[in-house]
Amino acid sequence: MLRTIDDLYTLNMFNQITLLDGGFSTALEELGNTLNTSLWSGELLKSHPDQVRAAHKLFADAGAQVLITSSYQITYPGCEALGWSKDDVDKALIDSTELARFPGVKVAASVGPYGAYLADGSEYRGNYGLSEEELKDFHRERLLALIATNPDLLAVETIPELTEATAIIELIREIKPEMPFWISFSCKSETELSSGEKFADAVALVNSAPSSVAVGINCTKPSFIAPLLRGAQSSIPFVVYPNSGREWDAVAKVWLGPINSSFEISEIQAWKSLGAAVIGGCCGVSPSDIKQLRTLING
DSSP states (O other): OOOSHHHHHOOOOTTOOEEBOOOHHHHHHHTTOOOOSTTGGGGHHHHOHHHHHHHHHHHHHHTOSEEEOSOTTOOHHHHHTTTOOHHHHHHHHHHHHHTTOOTTOEEEEEEOOHHHHHTSSGGGTOOOOOOHHHHHHHHHHHHHHHHHTOOSEEEEEEEOOHHHHHHHHHHHHHHOTTOOEEEEEOBSSSSBBTTSOBHHHHHHHHHTSTTEEEEEEESSOHHHHHHHHHTOOOSSOEEEEOOOSOEEETTTTEEESOOOOOOOHHHHHHHHHTTEEEEOOOTTOOHHHHHHHHHHHHO
């Protein structure tokens, strides 16, 4: 049974932190790309796959040991609504994994929430009003396709509510019970998921899944991370990759507020002492920030 990060990566980490990449859209924007469609960075899988590869390389060169794919917002209904064929979506999901492959780096296939398909900021609210079965129906085809690309694991990201987490866990169990995965949640306070449910309950749920290798938080204010971890009990490692502390404007599709993506050694030490074994960044965290984080971790 895969229950620890060392088991999954087959790396002798000597109790060191495993370094994730940062905000993929941030890297793409630094390369000069404009991301303002409902598919966000996923649009480039079809139009400019070379830019997807280049953005991943920036993070690999910065020292990231795990790269999260650009499949976050790629869904069959979302892409087909914009005129993509099913073959286009199939190819984009395959390419999302292949474009993230670099020597010595693990690939985590991104599974975005239902809210990412809606493209209205729902991943920061939750409470979709959908049943577990309805959410399973939504996620099933993409999960089948992503698992077939043979990533090292699935990164189920920015999940705002327990119902959606339960649906995805059940689907993984049905499709490939041994598939390693983590689930990271979006949170709105020091104790709550975006939906208002307790983070501690979300941690317990993911711990109950046999092939889960980590559980944690992403695209959440850095100041919330330590209190959230402190209030939960987990037998598997925590994964944390906060954003730069800004707020998402779903209408304008931009992040608002000052950028504060610099990592502090005190934060890293606190997160590690609370059980975080996998650390990186989300929206607003650039390749240079990940390079800085690598320096802090190595130090």
